[in-house]
Ligand code: HDD
Ligand code: HEM
């Protein structure tokens with residue numbers, strides 16, 4: 001493994017790990033706030049349980065999100081000093097703002113967790129909402145930094161050095177809008193559908209004794225809250241994906257060609273579903289082609305010209321197979337999530353209320369299946385964005401190989417970090433399972449003491 | 459302008475330091491519960507100071523950041539692993555089962571990581587002060603010369619030790635105030651006294667080492683009235699802290715201890731000024747373009763205007779009694 005490859009792999013592992021916690025950190029606080037609000041409105045204890053459990057989950061995941069994020073901010077310098085020397089002054093701004101947003105999030109999470117019976121109900125609810133808002137803001141700020149790497153703006157190049165730096169213009173780069181929208185919705189869709197999947201699983205399970213009424217109420221409430229976010233997010237996501245795709249088509253034609261495994265430049269290019277690109281032969285086989293589909297989707301004109309990979313020098317091609325396969329995967333998962341969400345939404349509309357029963361066996365089964373899809377789609381989407389940008393670290397401005405640290409033997413930190421994350425991942429899953437899922441048996445009749453009698457003062 | 463930022467980020471650094479101490483001291487303690495209770499609500503906020511410092515550093519002084527991260531790759535990576543283990547072990551311990559053996563295992567990870575992290579941090583600071591970190595070094599010498607020698611030397615290690623002891627000292631002083639019964643308070647008092655004495659010894663040794671290893675810091679610390687005043691102030695504060703501990707005036711001890719640590723941090727900063735990473739990188743030549751700095755200052759001011767009241771609110775909530 002070359003040094004450059006080790007550095008990229010380490011960055012990729014760290015980000016792929018962090019993004020899961022980031023997504024949960026964005027969406028779970030919103031869900032917990034909604035649950036608390038429902039509790040205040042209806043007085044239904046199931047919602048209070050939910051809010052408390054989700055708050056606990058948020059706390060654990062927030063801590064892991066925080067440490068893995070710290071790792072990332074060091075790694076930007078440890079692995080890519082060339083990039084930071086160059087870009088620090090230009091895109092440090094969103095990272096600094098992100099720092100402040102995190103700080104606010106951490107403070108109000110503290111207030112939320114420790115304030116249940118210490119502050120008025122309304123103030124408590126408001127602090128939950130602040131956690132949700134600052135979580136979303138922090139995600140938006142980092143993604144703006146990433147968008148800048150795709151569409152650098154806010155400076156001029158003179159003799160290879162950036163001058164006339166304008167950090168605000170850098171933040172307002174052309175990729176920022178589509179990317180932040182797509183990412184934020186992705187966080188809501190992934191987390192909400194994953195949570196819905198877990199509760200759907202428990203609600204429909206056959207083995208063992210049937211759920212007590214109280215337990216069933218709890219899981220129904222969880223489904224209602226999570227789907228109230230998951231359904232709209234998953235339905236809107238393909239539309240926002242279209243916005244992202246049109247940005248890529250306009251600004252990063254090589255990436256588009258790699259995403260679609262389009263080697264030839266043609267008018268009225270087809271949309272490919274599946275297929276395996278053969279880079280040596282410069283062709284893509286085994287795919288289903290929808291005539292003129294790509295031209296239509298990317299440019300909203302069925303006869304538009306799509307530049308294929310061959311229109312660009314070979315050394316500027318990203319790894320085509322990874323990009324194409326990841327893109328196809330994201331589309332497939334996204335479509336499945338949208339279809340299941342439409343189904344769940346339709347059931348709710350017919351019933352005129354957001355309520356699902358154990359008897360909705362097929363719908364619940366579908367929700368269980370789509371549970372992990374959002375996180376998978378997120379990883380796939382980031383692979384498209386990051387690998388598709390190669391060989392550039394800052395698109396059109398700086399090559400990745402010029403940014404990497406001269407420090408030799410990077411395989412060592414890469415292995416350490418990977419091991420560390422594998423360990424952390426196992427522990428987190430185990431903890432969440434014990435804390436949140438497996439104790440849900442304690443609800444019926446004798447709810448755990450912790451959850452009883454700690455109601456917010458009326 | 460850049461001076462301004464320097465002062466502010468040093469301030470944040472110091473704040474981060476103080477909180478971290480609180481979280482780092484506890485190692486050998488049996489009174490885990492008290493410590494856990496004292497740390498739990500502030501751990502997150504605490505950790506964020508560190509992140510803010512890093513982020514502000516790379517925004518305001520990108521070239522210094524890049525150079526440090528290159529040559530100090532090894533201690534930085536180790537420190538990073540320490541931070542990860544510490545943070546996650548602490549959280550897991552608070553949320554995991556109450557069974558003793560599990561608790562103890564997390565506790566041990568927490569303790570070891572808490573010890574290693576400040577030592578490494580000190581090594582890094584010490585390495586910077588020796589002036590052996592420069593762009594010229596990257597291209598010229600062998601692996602060991604570039605990536606190892608700068609921080610694995612007596613002086614940086616001495617500074618690491620000093621940082622560690624300072625953290626321990628402060629944490630013990632804090633905990634004397636948090637303790638609810640006398641036996642425990644006495645425990646922490648003894649520890650604070652021991653750590654305080656060790657600080658004095660190690661600080662003197664480091665100063666002696668600085669003369670040959672970090673001439674820049676040495677001369678700045680010994681010459682000039684401001685430096686002398688700071689140095690005398692630090693010594694007085696430490697004597698004051700020890701005396702107050704002796705007399706069991708724990709509140710005064712805490713104030714004196716905070717003063718002592720801040721004076722040391724400020725003395726150090728002054729000692730290096732105007733260098734960020736001697737001998738090459740100064741505050742002037744590493745600073746980001748003015749447009750960036752101006753925005754960073756605005757962000758800092760607005761950010762602090764939001765954060766400080768929120769932080770006060772958090773403490774108020776936490777100190778309030780349930781019910
Ligand atoms: C829940 C997750 C999820 C789902 C269901 C989708 N995406 Fe996505 N997609 C992401 C999560 C994501 C992401 C991980 O969040 C990315 C990576 C970078 C970014 O901004 O968003 C992304 C990137 C991304 C990009 C690349 C943007 C760039 O490189 O700048 C395109 C073109 C699309 N998406 C298009 C789509 C389409 C047409 C979808 C329709 C089904 C879709 N995505 C569903
Ligand atoms: C907003 C935040 C992000 C920033 C600032 C960022 C930055 C970077 C940088 C500096 C690199 C190394 C240079 C390069 O290979 O181009 C990189 C690579 C990479 N990142 Fe990101 N990234 C972000 C988000 C993500 C996320 C969330 C993922 C999730 C999976 C991800 C996946 C990757 C991968 C797979 C690579 C390696 C690319 C390759 O090997 O071809 N990135 N990123």
Ligand code: HEM
Pocket residue numbers: 018019021022023024025026061062063064065066067068069070071072073076102103106135136138139140142143183502505506509
């Ligand atoms: C190079 C890329 C990135 C860096 C340097 C980075 C940095 C950080 C840091 C330092 C933290 C911890 C802050 C704290 O203690 O609260 C953090 C947490 C977080 N990050 Fe990232 N991050 C990166 C990528 C991303 C991406 C792509 C997103 C997503 C959209 C994201 C969203 C978040 C969120 C929401 C948190 C809060 C933690 C939580 O609530 O679980 N980050 N990040």
